[in-house]
Amino acid sequence: MEIKREINREIIEKLRSAKKLLLVSHIYPDVDTASSMLAMKLALLKVGKEVSCYNAHDLAPNLRFLKGSEGRFDKLHPKKKFDATVLLDAGTADRFGNILDKPSRDRLGCIIKVDHHLTGDDISDLEFVDTKRSSTAELVAEIIKHYPIELDQDIAMNIYSGIVSDTGSFRYSNTNSATFKCAATMLATGINTWDVAMNLYENRPVEEIRLLSRTLTTLEVSDSGKFASLIVTRKDMQELGAEDYMLDGFVNFGRSIKGVEVSVLLSEKEDGMVKISMRSKGAVNVAEIAAAMGGGGHHNAAGFSKKGDIRKLREKLSKIAAEKLAKY
Ligand SMILES: [Mn+2]
Numbered sequence: 001m002e003i004k005r006e007i008n009r010e011i012i013e014k015l016r017s018a019k020k021l022l023l024v025s026h027i028y029p030d031v032d033t034a035s036s037m038l039a040m041k042l043a044l045l046k047v048g049k050e051v052s053c054y055n056a057h058d059l060a061p062n063l064r065f066l067k068g069s070e071g072r073f074d075k076l077h078p079k080k081k082f083d084a085t086v087l088l089d090a091g092t093a094d095r096f097g098n099i100l101d102k103p104s105r106d107r108l109g110c111i112i113k114v115d116h117h118l119t120g121d122d123i124s125d126l127e128f129v130d131t132k133r134s135s136t137a138e139l140v141a142e143i144i145k146h147y148p149i150e151l152d153q154d155i156a157m158n159i160y161s162g163i164v165s166d167t168g169s170f171r172y173s174n175t176n177s178a179t180f181k182c183a184a185t186m187l188a189t190g191i192n193t194w195d196v197a198m199n200l201y202e203n204r205p206v207e208e209i210r211l212l213s214r215t216l217t218t219l220e221v222s223d224s225g226k227f228a229s230l231i232v233t234r235k236d237m238q239e240l241g242a243e244d245y246m247l248d249g250f251v252n253f254g255r256s257i258k259g260v261e262v263s264v265l266l267s268e269k270e271d272g273m274v275k276i277s278m279r280s281k282g283a284v285n286v287a288e289i290a291a292a293m294g295g296g297g298h299h300n301a302a303g304f305s306k307k308g309d310i311r312k313l314r315e316k317l318s319k320i321a322a323e324k325l326a327k328y
Pocket of ligand 1: 032033089116134135136166
C-alpha cells in the first residue's frame with residue numbers, strides 16, 4: 001500500500017500569510033530542484049506574492065527551457081528580508097550554499113523544507129519531506145493543490161519536467177501510482193510531452209557528446225564486474241570546451257553495463273574539489289556509501305564533493321564499494 005505523508009497544514013497557512021517569499025534550490029541545480037522552484041514561483045506569483053528565487057549556482061543553459069527561468073538566480077539583495085523561505089530538493093544545509101549561515105539566516109523568516117531525499121538534517125521550522133515521492137516537483141504539485149492555486153500549462157510543464165527527470169522517464173523504482181497520477185494531472189492541462197522530452201534529451205551540445213566519448217574511455221570495471229567507474233578531469237573539459245552541467249547523466253552509462261550494481265562518476269571541479277556521483281541498480285544503498293564519506297542522497301542515487309586526487313579517490317571508493325558489494 002502506498003504510504004502517504006499528509007501535507008502539514010501549517011505550511012499552507014504560512015505560505016498564505018507570507019507576503020515576501022524566497023525559494024531556494026540546491027547547489028549545482030538539477031531539473032527537479034529548478035523546476036520545483038520555478039513551478040512554485042509561478043504559482044505564488046498567481047496569488048499576488050512577492051517571490052524571489054536563489055541558488056548558489058545559477059541555472060545552467062540546459063535548464064533554461066523551464067518556464068519562468070529568465071534572469072539570474074544566483075544573486076540576492078544582501079539586505080532583503082523574507083516572511084518565509086522554501087528550501088527545495090535537498091535535506092542538508094551545505095546543499096544550499098551559505099544561505100542558512102548566520103547572519104544570512106536571520107532574514108529568511110520561517111524556513112520550510114520540501115524534499116524527498118533520505119538524508120536530511122533539522123534545518124527548517126516546518127517540513128514537507130516524503131521519501132516515497134518521485135521528486136520534489138511532485139511535492140510542489142501537492143502544495144499547489146492544497147493551497148489551492150489553479151494549475152496552468154507553464155506550472156504543469158515545470159512539474160512534469162521534474163518528475164520525468166527524477167524518475168529517468170518513469171523507469172526508476174521511485175515511480176509509483178502517485179507519480180503517474182500527478183503526471184496525468186499535469187498532462188490534463190494540455191502540455192506537450194515531446195516538447196519536454198526534446199528539451200531534456202534531444203538537445204545536447206556537441207561538446208557534451210565529445211566529452212562523453214572521451215569519458216567512456218576511462219571506464220574501469222572491478223574484477224567482480226559489479227562496480228564501474230568513470231573519471232572526468234578539468235583538462236578533458238577545457239580541451240573539449242565542455243561545461244559542468246553537461247556531465248549530468250554520464251554516471252548512468254556505467255550502471256547500464258550488464259552485471260554492474262554500482263556506478264560512480266568522479267569529476268574535477270573548478271574549485272579543486274572532486275564531485276562524486278553514484279548510482280545503484282538497487283541491491284546496494286549508495287546513500288550509505290556517500291554518508292560514509294560525508295555525502296547524501298537516495299538509495300539508488302547519491303553524491304558528494306571531496307578534496308583530493310581524482311584517481312586516489314577512485315581507488316578509495318572502489319574499496320568501499322567492494323566491501324559493500326561482497327555481500328551481494
Ligand atoms: Mn529530486
